[in-house]
Amino acid sequence: MIPEPGALLLLVAFGGVVAVDGTSLGQFMLSRPVVAATLAGWIAGSPEQGALVGLFLEAFHLTVLPVGAARYPEGGPAAVAAAGAYAGTSHSYSALLVVLVFALLWERVGGVSVQWLRQTNVRLSPPPGRTSIRSGRLERRHLYAVGVDFARGMALAGAGTLLFGWVLQEGFFLLPHGGVARLALGGVLAASLGAAFRLFGRARLQLLAAGAAVGVLALVLFR
Amino acid sequence: MSVLTRGVRRALLLRSFAVQGSWNYQTLIGTGFAFVLLPVLRRVYREDEEALREAVARHAELFNSHPYLVTVAAGAVARLEEDGAPPETLRRFKSALRGSLGTIGDRLVWQAWRPACAILAIVLLLLGLPWWAAVSAFLLAYNALHLWLRAWGLRVGLRDGLAVGKALREAPFQRLGDRASDAGAFLAGLAGILALGSAARAPAEYALGVAALAAGLWLGLRVRWAVWAVLVAVWAVDTIVVATS
Numbered sequence: 001m002i003p004e005p006g007a008l009l010l011l012v013a014f015g016g017v018v019a020v021d022g023t024s025l026g027q028f029m030l031s032r033p034v035v036a037a038t039l040a041g042w043i044a045g046s047p048e049q050g051a052l053v054g055l056f057l058e059a060f061h062l063t064v065l066p067v068g069a070a071r072y073p074e075g076g077p078a079a080v081a082a083a084g085a086y087a088g089t090s091h092s093y094s095a096l097l098v099v100l101v102f103a104l105l106w107e108r109v110g111g112v113s114v115q116w117l118r119q120t121n122v123r124l125s126p127p128p129g130r131t132s133i134r135s136g137r138l139e140r141r142h143l144y145a146v147g148v149d150f151a152r153g154m155a156l157a158g159a160g161t162l163l164f165g166w167v168l169q170e171g172f173f174l175l176p177h178g179g180v181a182r183l184a185l186g187g188v189l190a191a192s193l194g195a196a197f198r199l200f201g202r203a204r205l206q207l208l209a210a211g212a213a214v215g216v217l218a219l220v221l222f223r
Numbered sequence: 224m225s226v227l228t229r230g231v232r233r234a235l236l237l238r239s240f241a242v243q244g245s246w247n248y249q250t251l252i253g254t255g256f257a258f259v260l261l262p263v264l265r266r267v268y269r270e271d272e273e274a275l276r277e278a279v280a281r282h283a284e285l286f287n288s289h290p291y292l293v294t295v296a297a298g299a300v301a302r303l304e305e306d307g308a309p310p311e312t313l314r315r316f317k318s319a320l321r322g323s324l325g326t327i328g329d330r331l332v333w334q335a336w337r338p339a340c341a342i343l344a345i346v347l348l349l350l351g352l353p354w355w356a357a358v359s360a361f362l363l364a365y366n367a368l369h370l371w372l373r374a375w376g377l378r379v380g381l382r383d384g385l386a387v388g389k390a391l392r393e394a395p396f397q398r399l400g401d402r403a404s405d406a407g408a409f410l411a412g413l414a415g416i417l418a419l420g421s422a423a424r425a426p427a428e429y430a431l432g433v434a435a436l437a438a439g440l441w442l443g444l445r446v447r448w449a450v451w452a453v454l455v456a457v458w459a460v461d462t463i464v465v466a467t468s
Contacts, residue, residue: 132277193342
């Protein structure tokens with residue numbers, strides 16, 4: 001659902017924070033989906049639902065590596081929008097599934113906007129070959145670029161929250177079978193975590209198996 | 224008297240957090256690197272404005288590094304600028320350093336430490352811990368290494384200057400990355416099973432979940448498109464079924 005105006009404004013500002021945290025300033029990983037979505041859920045009144053959205057988006061995002069100049073999906077503002085919109089729903093599996101579909105798309109939109117930002121920054125940076133640059137000018141342009149990134153994050157989070165909220169509000173999810181959505185969500189979560197293992201190298205298959213064995217034990221003992 | 228006072232060192236460290244602020248396809252973090260070095264350059268060239276402009280231009284050229292390890296380069300270059308090293312030496316030094324700072328950071332942080340910390344947060348949430356505990360655990364664990372890397376890099380760079388390569392070779396990055404990968408692999412197995420347990424109710428559903436886990440292992444980094452396709456397919460098919468029934 002579309003949050004109240006006050007919460008929406010806070011979400012927009014938080015979108016700016018997570019956008020700059022992603023690359024431009026700090027990189028404390030407030031921009032990771034599990035953090036961004038949980039805090040956005042908290043802003044929108046339901047941190048638990050935010051954490052649920054964040055858990056899924058984080059698992060999907062594990063295999064995204066920001067290496068070199070590659071274009072990659074941007075998790076932060078999309079997570080803010082998804083959690084901000086989902087926090088006000090009836091918290092059904094169906095709504096979660098739909099919000100995740102849109103969030104994954106929005107991450108792509110975020111990635112394209114990062115590419116646009118980096119092209120814009122080419123114009124802000126001194127051209128190669130310059131032999132003399134005023135320090136104050138370089139400093140101002142650098143900080144201006146951070147400001148543009150902040151504005152980009154606010155726009156993404158704001159537009160995303162409104163879009164997702166509208167989709168959920170209008171009921172563009174007719175899934176009556178919560179069980180099917182639940183199964184699909186469990187399946188994609190397990191698949192994403194299995195895929196993340198590949199980051200650590202096939203040689204560690206025994207450790208993966210050991211972790212799985214402990215997981216089975218935990219399920220048997222505590223369920 | 225050294226220009227690298229405590230205040231200048233602090234400014235270097237703080238500015239390093241913004242090194243990627245103007246990341247661009249032409250000079251990568253070159254402009255950001257010059258931004259980080261400005262407090263040093265302004266002191267070294269405080270009596271010669273034109274020399275300052277030339278130094279800024281030199282450091283705003285193409286440069287790249289992992290953002291957390293950029294302090295190694297910034298510290299070393301600050302030391303060399305203070306010692307009056309010739310521009311060509313500085314250029315060659317930066318060029319030699321940038322590849323290794325990128326590779327070490329990418330392998331240690333992006334490929335091992337961050338995913339391991341993130342999967343830890345996922346495990347804590349799947350175990351039913353409160354949201355604040357999972358998020359705090361992630362942020363504390365992740366940033367412990369992050370902040371240590373920045374501070375260590377600056378200290379080593381300022382201390383060793385041109386000889387910083389030795390400190391990079393002797394640092395325990397490989398071992399740290401291996402241990403983080405071990406932990407990550409274990410946590411991935413644990414989280415995968417906990418994910419199944421949170422969704423499945425009947426034996427057939429568990430079997431389906433195990434198949435999904437195996438599919439993820441096989442797909443590896445291609446999994447995102449498959450995930451999206453499955454979610455869209457379930458949404459679409461179920462919506463059609465409801466609409467036509």
